[in-house]
Amino acid sequence: MAIPNPLARAKYLLAAHNFRQLPPDGGFEVAFAGRSNAGKSSALNALCQQNALARVSKTPGRTQQLVFFDIPPHTDKYLVDLPGYGYAKVPHDLQAHWQAFLDGYFSTRDALKGLVVVMDIRHPLKDYDRQMLGYAVTRGLPAHALLTKADKLGRGQQAQALQAVRKDLSSAFGDTVSVQTFSGESKQGVDEARAVVGGWLGL
Template identity: 40%
Template sequence: MTKLWQARFYKTANHLRDLPKLDVPEIAFVGRSNAGKSSAINILCNQKSLAYASKTPGRTQHINFFSVGGAHVAQHRHDPVDEKKIELFLVDLPGYGYAQVSGSAKNHWQKLLSDYLITRPQLKGLILVMDSRHPFQPLDVDLLEWFAVTGKPVHCLLTKADKLNRKESTDSLKQTDTILKSYIDESGKLFPFSAQLFSSTKRLGLETATAFILNLAG
């Protein structure tokens, strides 16, 4: 059992003013709408429906916060969360790619996402969720390049790795590492980017991803 198993739904934010006021580390998950982000959060927290996996990708337009610490394990428990004991927030950001929303709603959603990622001091790093069969689609690249200016770590989860054979898995990870190592700052240093294979179905890569999140949160 890990601390992530203590995750509980905390709140939903539709504006920056709605963000939690607690000064605790936040680790955010982001990715294309069909990359398996919700499934990754659920399996890492050992819960079936902590993060809502919609049958209509792109429907979620809000930022959802899950607290770690201050409550018993399991989402179905209804005991109150002791905010003084919250150690970490896992943050589920809206999926991007083909959101089924109106233009004005999409503009609001994109601004909320960008403002959170760039200005939130509690944000310690980003988990970029990508389908291992199709890593670094144009929107993934745009997000990575845009977030790189913060200097914060990005860890890529290459999901659905169970759908690849061994050679395909190796090639996907190698391709991802090569792309990540191509990002160098003005002083010539590599950005703090990393990657791993992951499968919610086969529980592949859980320990590595969990360790990264907890270490990043301190």
């Protein structure tokens, strides 16, 4: 018998552009970060078994707010979609605003229980991926790396990529960051990732 997926109830709650717009800081939040076109929206949609929860944009970097999804019937459990980074067309002052907002969010948000960093398995661990993982590790938060688009590689190549990233993460961050292969397209690794996120949210 299939285990019910509590994340399937997730729905859009709000988009925050500054601290005043954030929900009360007392629940459980898991944040999702990823470079533009790494497959973050597709990963969120696959985890929640919804096609359009997180909008899959053809324009990289469209997510320019912290987007909160709540998970009924809980009133204090959220998935948080962080701004897609790596977009060059954003004015400098807006980039500076985002940097300050994200720095503050990561350093002060008590509700934040874990970070998922989504990376294309063919181009993992770019500078920004490392920066986001560093935020989590500095705060003492667990982090989980999803190597997305795994269906684009054969099994042997997937295993090699996973091994290389695992080794790199271990030398950079010790044992605080876990990693897995994932494909929103073929649903590979979805159950494993859902278990990690559900565990952090206390579902």
